Amino acid sequence: MTMKPPAMLELDGVHAVYGKKIRALKGVSLKVFAGEVVALIGNNGAGKTTIMKTVAGLLQPEKGAVKFQGRDLPGMPPDQIMRMGLSLVPEGRRIFPRLSVMENLEMGAYSRREKDLTREYDHVFHLFPVLGKRRSQFGGTLSGGEQQMLAMGRALMAAPKLLMLDEPSMGLAPVVVDKIFEIIELINKEGVTVFLVEQNAKRALRASSRAYVLETGEIVAASDSATLMKDPAVQKAYLGLH
Amino acid sequence: MKKILQWRWTPWVALALAALFPFIAGAIEANYLVRVGGVIGLFMLLGLGLNFTLGYAGLFDLGFIAFYAIGAYTTAIAMRAGVPAPFALVLAVLVTTAFRALLGLTILRLRGDYLAVVTMGFGEIARLTINNLDSLTNGPKGLQLAPWRPLSFLSSDPNVQYYLLILAAVAGGVIASNRLEDSRVGRAWIAIREDEIAARLSGIPVRHYKLLAFTLSAAFAGLAGGLFAQWEQFVTPESFVFWESILVVSIVVLGGMGSIAGVLVGALVLVGFPPLMQWKLSADWINYRYLFFGLILVLVTLFRPQGILPSSRREAELTS
Numbered sequence: 075m076t077m078k079p080p081a082m083l084e085l086d087g088v089h090a091v092y093g094k095k096i097r098a099l100k101g102v103s104l105k106v107f108a109g110e111v112v113a114l115i116g117n118n119g120a121g122k123t124t125i126m127k128t129v130a131g132l133l134q135p136e137k138g139a140v141k142f143q144g145r146d147l148p149g150m151p152p153d154q155i156m157r158m159g160l161s162l163v164p165e166g167r168r169i170f171p172r173l174s175v176m177e178n179l180e181m182g183a184y185s186r187r188e189k190d191l192t193r194e195y196d197h198v199f200h201l202f203p204v205l206g207k208r209r210s211q212f213g214g215t216l217s218g219g220e221q222q223m224l225a226m227g228r229a230l231m232a233a234p235k236l237l238m239l240d241e242p243s244m245g246l247a248p249v250v251v252d253k254i255f256e257i258i259e260l261i262n263k264e265g266v267t268v269f270l271v272e273q274n275a276k277r278a279l280r281a282s283s284r285a286y287v288l289e290t291g292e293i294v295a296a297s298d299s300a301t302l303m304k305d306p307a308v309q310k311a312y313l314g315l316h
Numbered sequence: 317m318k319k320i321l322q323w324r325w326t327p328w329v330a331l332a333l334a335a336l337f338p339f340i341a342g343a344i345e346a347n348y349l350v351r352v353g354g355v356i357g358l359f360m361l362l363g364l365g366l367n368f369t370l371g372y373a374g375l376f377d378l379g380f381i382a383f384y385a386i387g388a389y390t391t392a393i394a395m396r397a398g399v400p401a402p403f404a405l406v407l408a409v410l411v412t413t414a415f416r417a418l419l420g421l422t423i424l425r426l427r428g429d430y431l432a433v434v435t436m437g438f439g440e441i442a443r444l445t446i447n448n449l450d451s452l453t454n455g456p457k458g459l460q461l462a463p464w465r466p467l468s469f470l471s472s473d474p475n476v477q478y479y480l481l482i483l484a485a486v487a488g489g490v491i492a493s494n495r496l497e498d499s500r501v502g503r504a505w506i507a508i509r510e511d512e513i514a515a516r517l518s519g520i521p522v523r524h525y526k527l528l529a530f531t532l533s534a535a536f537a538g539l540a541g542g543l544f545a546q547w548e549q550f551v552t553p554e555s556f557v558f559w560e561s562i563l564v565v566s567i568v569v570l571g572g573m574g575s576i577a578g579v580l581v582g583a584l585v586l587v588g589f590p591p592l593m594q595w596k597l598s599a600d601w602i603n604y605r606y607l608f609f610g611l612i613l614v615l616v617t618l619f620r621p622q623g624i625l626p627s628s629r630r631e632a633e634l635t636s
Contacts, residue, residue, distance in 0.1 A: 132517070149518075152519070153520065156517075168514035168517070170514065171474075171505070172506065172510055180500065183519075184518055185519030186519075232519055241389065247558040
């Protein structure tokens, strides 16, 4: 057996608490290796978004380790985490509605020191030609799918090594979801590691090489996606098959 | 109306008219209006300052007048100690900004209502401290300043001199605000106001930028306070009551939060109208100014909730 390289992102026994009482995460451990697409599936309230927020620096874990490229993340502010190469596309997109498409993208590059970002803009407009056509439009006037693309483009402006996506398919028409997942695949082929959270388990399993199943704050299954897709328990709970 | 105001040369015409105004007023023997104009200008400066905190960063501040007071008292104390007037103004800006930064560092973790209450408390503490710190401020008796007559080559009337000096400060303030609004920093402020979480996830150091907006506000207030002290040659704690803080907030909200032109119009209407009425109708009129105030607030809230001259972004925010 060959030795695996160290994980790019590693969570080890992470506990998170909301307020004083609600235990959102009860000892979550997972790994994401460079180059992978890893999916995290689970129902509403399972704690998926909590994991994302904890990694991105919006929440502090109660205990446990979160490491990105060997460095401890807890305690670091989000902008510093981003500078290390980790971007999160948040749930519900959260683009800036009263900033133009260009300005939204400019905000995404805030953590970068370079002045000339022409290449990054070109890259985003290459991936999402529709954004190129709407450069000066306010973000709030875009359709849901375009807003998701803008949110992804904004995250890509920081040139992340690891792109995390929280529910990229939420509230979108199936054709648009297809498009979004095509682009996720493309981004991954360009060398960006992807860690995504989805309620739409079928899509997530199809798009990923490995996946974790989260139930009420605990990882209950972890395997390669093809295996999970055939797992009767997963089929019953998440894929709507009997 | 709006089209005309958006024409590129409108600001320059307005500036030229404002600069000629004291000479016209002198010709028609309405020197009183020049004084009113100067006061309007001071409140324009205060409004432009608060606009950074309230309009750009979206933070409520109900004690802003404290920084006007700090600017005025710094100038007074410095000039009494023999500091030349222009340097006293610079000192006022620096001291005021330093106080503001210190306050910001301690309270900017708070949000919304809590921040409003704490700033209101600070405003009162500042006034009471000035009122009781006799050794430095001479308490309620106030401080007298030696006269400083700037721009004496333009007019021999001190009111006209200060009017023009304040006008220049307002023009400078407008240019500075405009440049900042149109910069990367300005867009980051808008991003923070629109969605703080998304701003943090975009890599914007939100706390730093809030502190920057909060602190910059004070530079304007410090300058306004300094000019006020030099013009009046006298400062007392009475000039810096809670009501004045409310007035500045009203100027920004009424004019259109985050809109430079709005702030100017807000100050013109709210500060200019009551004394104008008093001058034209009768001295009693001043007793009704709160009534007038309430009326304007109600009317604007009903018919133009985005403010008299909102920024295009704000307008989109409130109509969509």
